[in-house]
């Protein structure tokens with residue numbers, strides 16, 4: 001009986017694997033179509049200097065305005081961001097759109113210093129294709145290299161293309177484009193990566209920031225990352241700041257920058273000028289309330 005059941009389970013397993021594969025293939029096809037139909041968009045979330053309350057820049061976050069499912073975040077199409085060909089297409093779209101937006105803001109004298117663009121593992125592993133693209137787009141929109149930052153997950157450093165990735169980051173850094181290590185502290189969190197790869201920024205993962213008020217362990221880890229960054233001459237950004245209490249801990253701990261719903265949710269490009277105008281009024285006060293000695 002056990003044997004029969006075992007066979008049955010294997011059968012169910014095989015069938016569900018088929019369904020999964022089919023769903024994935026359909027999703028990829030739909031994303032391809034969505035790109036062609038111009039359904040993709042970029043939202044922007046501010047990165048705040050915790051010492052001066054200035055907006056340091058905006059992180060560009062891809063969105064899919066799906067015809068029937070509504071506005072989708074990357075979680076709904078992560079398979080596409082992991083697919084080699086599609087992530088190259090989405091990546092090129094996001095770089096072009098966000099740098100074009102930055103050019104437009106600059107023309108309109110809207111004070112946005114830079115955009116942070118997330119780069120997928122396969123984009124990074126595609127040799128110097130990425131650096132060629134970045135150089136060409138900065139030229140196209142007449143922007144200096146310090147107007148763009150790249151955000152990279154540690155997982156991009158793993159595998160047999162690690163040397164190629166290190167080369168690309170070094171090339172870009174020499175050209176003037178700084179990279180940030182995203183979601184730091186999760187995944188592999190190897191401190192060697194900070195040394196081996198040319199990253200000038202660290203973003204502390206949201207999981208450490210949520211619960212910063214109650215959890216002693218998160219507080220200790222967050223402070224250790226802040227101090228590590230300071231001692232290595234890297235700017236540290238805390239991700240996912242949602243409460244004034246969390247902000248207070250970060251300000252007291254001397255963290256450079258913060259990002260999160262407390263300041264603003266990611267917004268369409270068209271809402272950025274209005275946000276900046278409002279922030280000029282309440283940003284300073286929020287940081288003072290959090291104990292910043294501005």
Ligand code: C2E
Nearest residue numbers: 061062073074081094118119120240241242259260261266
């Ligand atoms: P990430 O780069 O770590 O981006 C931060 C994520 O946290 C964003 O989710 C943002 O909306 C969310 N977030 C920001 N503040 C808060 C907060 O206070 N509370 C909470 N709960 N969440 C907050 P999003 O936009 O859904 O993006 C998820 C991930 O997808 C990103 O994580 C990034 O790894 C990836 N991603 C986004 N855009 C792109 C892209 O253009 N290309 C690539 N390759 N990956 C992207």
Ligand code: MG
Nearest residue numbers: 059118151182
């Ligand atoms: Mg990011």
Ligand code: MG
Nearest residue numbers: 182183203239
């Ligand atoms: Mg992150």
Ligand code: MG
Nearest residue numbers: 182183205206
């Ligand atoms: Mg993340």
